[in-house]
Amino acid sequence: MKFTQDHLGWRPWLAPLAEEELTDEHWEALVDKGRAASPYFLLLARDPHILHARTKTDLDIFHNADGGLPRAERELAATAVSRHNGCVFCASVHARFAGHYAKRADDVQRLLDDGVDAPQDPRWRAVVDAAVALAATPTALTGKHVAALREAGLDDLAISDVIHSAAFFNWANRLMLSLGEPE
Incomplete structure (x- = not known):
């Protein structure tokens, strides 16, 4: 399957919960009722405590507007x-x-x-390089990456946001890739 900006579906390899099986605890874990339309979130709802923690972490990393990296660059990472x-x-x-x-x-x-080596402006290049280094293995992210982020104008909070966005999605990709496939 080709990388795209189009909307894709996702098919789980394990049976997700059916919406009618959701209890109050499941609904609370979903945080946003709209997530019940997703087979991915319905599968993760099998463990509502972990789903709730995962969702709150995701929302804080990508939607917290209290300084740091702009949303676009969190999404870029x-x-x-x-x-x-x-x-x-x-x-x-x-x-x-x-x-x-x-x-x-x-x-x-x-x-x-x-691919990740495609030409980008210096700021986006620094964000992509740092995110990809962290995805490869944590020790691949070095002081040179941090220096490039600083040179691109990122402060400590913005650099932290790059790391959080990259680390969270490194984990989330592996979870999603282990549980199903895009369609």
Whole structure:
């Protein structure tokens, strides 16, 4: 399957809960009732405590507007990690958000089409390189990556956001890739 900014479906290899099986505890774990339309979240709802923690972490990393990295670049980090890891579904979701918030859909598409080494401006290059290094293995993220982020204008909180976005999606990609496939 090709990397795209189009909406994709996802098919689990294990049976998710049916919406009518959801208890109050499941609904609370979903945080947003709209997530009940997703087979991924219905599968994760089998363990509502972990789903709740996962969802709250996700929302805080990507929606917390109290300083730090702009949403577009948090989504860029998630897109780069997803492209690196081969998670076509996650890459499509976060590429759409990165393109939308940055108003740079062509730059995002180049990342999807040509890979994580595709040309980008210096700031995006620093974000992509740091995110991909972290996705490869934590020790691959070095002081040189942090220096490049600082040189691109990121402060400590913004650098922390790059790391959180990349680390979360490195984990999320592996979970999603282990539980099903895009369609």
